[in-house]
Amino acid sequence: EVYTALADMEGLLETEGVLIESLSTFIKAQEDMLNQLRRYHADFSREHDKASQDVQTYLSNPINAYTLVKHLTTDWKDIENLLDDSKMKEFQLNVSNYHTVLKFPTDEDLNGAAVALMRLQDTYKLDTSAVAKGLINGVQYSTGLTAGDCFELGRQSYNNKDFYHTVQWMTEALQRYNEETNKTITKADILEYLAFSTYMEGNVHSALEMTDELLTLSPNHNRAMGNKVYYLQDIATKGLVKKKGEDGNSDIISNSQQLTVVEKKLGDIDELPERELYERLCRGEVKRSLAKEAKLKCRYVHNDNPFLFLAPFKVEEASLSPKIVLFHNVLSDPEIETIKHLAQPRLKRATVQNYKTGELEVASYRISKSAWLREEEHPHIATVVRRVEDMTGLTCDTAEELQVVNYGIGGHYEPHFDFARRGETNAFKSLGTGNRIATTLFYMSDVPQGGATVFPHLRVALYPKKGTAAFWYNLYRNGEGDYRTRHAACPVLTGSKWVSNKWLHERGQELLRKCGLDSNED
Ligand SMILES: O=C(O)CCC(=O)C(=O)O
Numbered sequence: 001e002v003y004t005a006l007a008d009m010e011g012l013l014e015t016e017g018v019l020i021e022s023l024s025t026f027i028k029a030q031e032d033m034l035n036q037l038r039r040y041h042a043d044f045s046r047e048h049d050k051a052s053q054d055v056q057t058y059l060s061n062p063i064n065a066y067t068l069v070k071h072l073t074t075d076w077k078d079i080e081n082l083l084d085d086s087k088m089k090e091f092q093l094n095v096s097n098y099h100t101v102l103k104f105p106t107d108e109d110l111n112g113a114a115v116a117l118m119r120l121q122d123t124y125k126l127d128t129s130a131v132a133k134g135l136i137n138g139v140q141y142s143t144g145l146t147a148g149d150c151f152e153l154g155r156q157s158y159n160n161k162d163f164y165h166t167v168q169w170m171t172e173a174l175q176r177y178n179e180e181t182n183k184t185i186t187k188a189d190i191l192e193y194l195a196f197s198t199y200m201e202g203n204v205h206s207a208l209e210m211t212d213e214l215l216t217l218s219p220n221h222n223r224a225m226g227n228k229v230y231y232l233q234d235i236a237t238k239g240l241v242k243k244k245g246e247d248g249n250s251d252i253i254s255n256s257q258q259l260t261v262v263e264k265k266l267g268d269i270d271e272l273p274e275r276e277l278y279e280r281l282c283r284g285e286v287k288r289s290l291a292k293e294a295k296l297k298c299r300y301v302h303n304d305n306p307f308l309f310l311a312p313f314k315v316e317e318a319s320l321s322p323k324i325v326l327f328h329n330v331l332s333d334p335e336i337e338t339i340k341h342l343a344q345p346r347l348k349r350a351t352v353q354n355y356k357t358g359e360l361e362v363a364s365y366r367i368s369k370s371a372w373l374r375e376e377e378h379p380h381i382a383t384v385v386r387r388v389e390d391m392t393g394l395t396c397d398t399a400e401e402l403q404v405v406n407y408g409i410g411g412h413y414e415p416h417f418d419f420a421r422r423g424e425t426n427a428f429k430s431l432g433t434g435n436r437i438a439t440t441l442f443y444m445s446d447v448p449q450g451g452a453t454v455f456p457h458l459r460v461a462l463y464p465k466k467g468t469a470a471f472w473y474n475l476y477r478n479g480e481g482d483y484r485t486r487h488a489a490c491p492v493l494t495g496s497k498w499v500s501n502k503w504l505h506e507r508g509q510e511l512l513r514k515c516g517l518d519s520n521e522d
């Protein structure tokens with residue numbers, strides 16, 4: 001699939017370019033043909049009208065007689081030739097060839113891209129109408145969507161049984177339909193989906209109204225007729241329930257309603273479930289207390305490496321316990337370019353390890369593409385790996401290769417641990433290098449909106465900054481996993497997010513961690 005990495009979407013623009021070119025050549029040819037037909041038509045009608053006024057006189061003129069014969073012989077043959085569909089055939093052939101020579105997204109891509117948009121809407125609380133206008137958090141990014149585009153988003157949600165978003169997008173489609181001069185979808189199509197999803201969301205009365213409207217537009221609509229009977233029955237049974245004092249309108253609570261109920265009950269941020277904290281952090285809504293903030297330092301660090309006296313690292317603390325530090329300006333632009341360049345052709349959908357089986361598999365909670373780079377592949381990679389050692393005071397001898405990741409729009413990685421937990425069937429065992437003791441995460445691009453790395457239980461959000469690296473230990477000194485390090489990559493709202501990770505392992509660090517960056521008990 002292509003939607004999972006922005007880098008892979010570039011090929012689609014090339015495809016679209018070729019299609020536009022070929023379509024315009026075809027349209028031009030068809031227009032030329034139509035213009036010629038119009039000329040013949042005008043010619044024929046003019047003469048024909050003249051003739052009809054006085055057939056005898058008209059035909060007694062030798063020029064007219066000749067014209068008539070000519071119209072019905074060579075001219076008509078010309079017209080027949082014009083209708084020859086070789087142009088159409090050629091175009092059809094080209095179009096079907098495109099599927100073999102050009103890169104096309106699949107239905108899975110369309111669904112993935114639609115789901116990504118819904119994820120962004122939910123995580124960042126984006127207003128449907130604003131998104132449809134091309135506005136994201138107040139920034140005008142695109143020209144906006146047609147009624148047909150909104151309808152398709154609704155249809156994708158419908159296929160995923162996500163009736164909450166179906167209602168939102170079909171409502172938007174209806175609004176746009178009403179304003180559109182050149183209709184891009186029919187009202188009946190919209191109403192059909194909207195009515196049923198509205199019913200599924202618990203509002204049978206509105207569903208019935210919409211179905212009635214649909215039946216006035218399309219009286220023989222089979223499904224609408226069937227649904228109407230069903231809705232009426234539903235209302236009749238609910239009428240009985242209502243008498244017992246229940247509200248017949250809200251038998252099914254929608255996602256959004258459920259959320260507001262939860263929010264009202266909780267109030268205090270410390271009581272919020274992880275999901276809620278994660279999303280709030282992604283939106284930048286969670287602020288740390290000033291007291292906590294004041295303890296965080298930013299300084300230049302030399303460790304005890306003589307090289308670093310000449311070029312110390314600029315280190316910022318993002319959390320004290322467990323310690324999370326940011327190293328600023330540790331990757332140069334040329335190094336980043338090399339890494340991206342080597343990784344790009346090898347990007348593959350990122351996998352996760354099945355907790356039980358240990359198998360690697362794709363999952364909707366991790367959507368990105370990644371590739372692994374070895375030190376030997378380029379001097380820049382080797383330099384970067386040596387730098388990780390300089391930054392951390394640890395050895396990379398037992399580390400995993402450099403993982404390079406590119407996220408597409410809406411790409412994310414939901415809360416997870418980088419280390420393997422006890423009882424987990426994991427691939428690290430076969431490496432014989434122990435667990436992932438620490439993570440170094442390099443940001444290789446700025447991300448205009450979204451894409452933060454967040455630690456829900458620490459209330460910490462790290463915003464990608466090109467050239468910066470984040471570092472933390474996943475394990476306590478005794479080798480136990482530190483559950484506070486649970487973290488996530490927020491969905492990318494706009495821009496292309498590139499990161500790379502160097503995961504360091506336990507073996508070989510026995511003498512090094514003590515004199516590493518981290519001198520407290522963590
Ligand atoms: O991309 C990010 O911000 C975090 C990625 C991450 O946590 C991982 O790849 O394990």
Ligand SMILES: [Fe+2]
Binds near residue numbers: 417487
């Ligand atoms: Fe991670």
